[in-house]
Amino acid sequence: MLRGLYDWTLSLAARKSAEWWLAFIAFVESSVFLVPADVLYLPMALSRPERAYRYAIVATVASVLGGIAGWFLGHYAYEAIAKPVLEFYGKYDEFEALRMSSGIGFIILMLITSGAAHLPPIKVVTILSGVIGVNLLLFIVLAIVARGGRFLLLAWLLRRYGEPIREFIEKRLGLLAGAAAVVLILLYFAAKYAL
Structure with a gap:
């Protein structure tokens, strides 16, 4: 099922309405959808590199709006909607x-x-943020920084290195970013328990 969903999302990049689909996928990824917007963003930005930054802005705005929707799901509709989605x-x-x-x-x-x-x-973090009551304004600022940073970095890499960087991004960038995330989490715990 997941592979079919991935392939369907990837197929949207060839459509005239790809930019709208990118916004939709980025929105729902942040609240309920499993496939990341990168699956659609990468082929779109590679096929039209002059629009890479535009696509990054579209994906960022839609992702932040989807994150806000996830926050509201967690804050106001956890039992009715968010819990079944997570299950x-x-x-x-x-x-x-x-x-x-x-x-x-x-x-x-x-x-x-x-x-x-x-x-x-x-989606787990956006819903959790709403459940525990993270300040919505702080949540929005952090979402803009995190999601905007990701999509703008991808845009810069694709504009600078083009097609050769695609394989690196698809296979290794997630691993490198994941390793950096693990280091940040370990540093957080080290600082929390050392003080």
């Missing part, structure tokens, strides 16, 4: 573990690592 994706146990152990500082760190490296998935 459907098999993320409920992970979510509950994070919820029980998370303070605002950790949520802020997770929002940055999730926005930049999908660790943990962005």
Whole structure:
């Protein structure tokens, strides 16, 4: 099922309405969808490099709006909507573990690592932020920084290096960003428990 969803998302890049699809995918990825917007963003930016930054802005704005929707789901509709979505994706146990152990500082760190490296998935963090009541304005600012940073970095890499960087991005950038996220999380715990 996941591969079919991935392939369908990738096929949207060839459509005339690709920019609208990018906005839609980026929006729903931040609240309920499993496939990251990068799957659509990368082929679009490679096929029209002069629009890479435009696509990055579209993806950022839509992703932040989707994150706000996820925050509202967590804050106002956790039992009715958010919990069933998390159970459907098999993320409920992970979510509950994070919820029980998370303070605002950790949520802020997770929002940055999730926005930049999908660790943990962005929808989990946006819903969790609403459930525990992270200040909405702070949430929006952090989402803009994290998601905007990710998409603008991808735009810069694609504009600078073109097609040769695509394989690196698809295979290794997530791993490198994930490793950086793990280091940030470890540093957070080290600072928290050392003080």
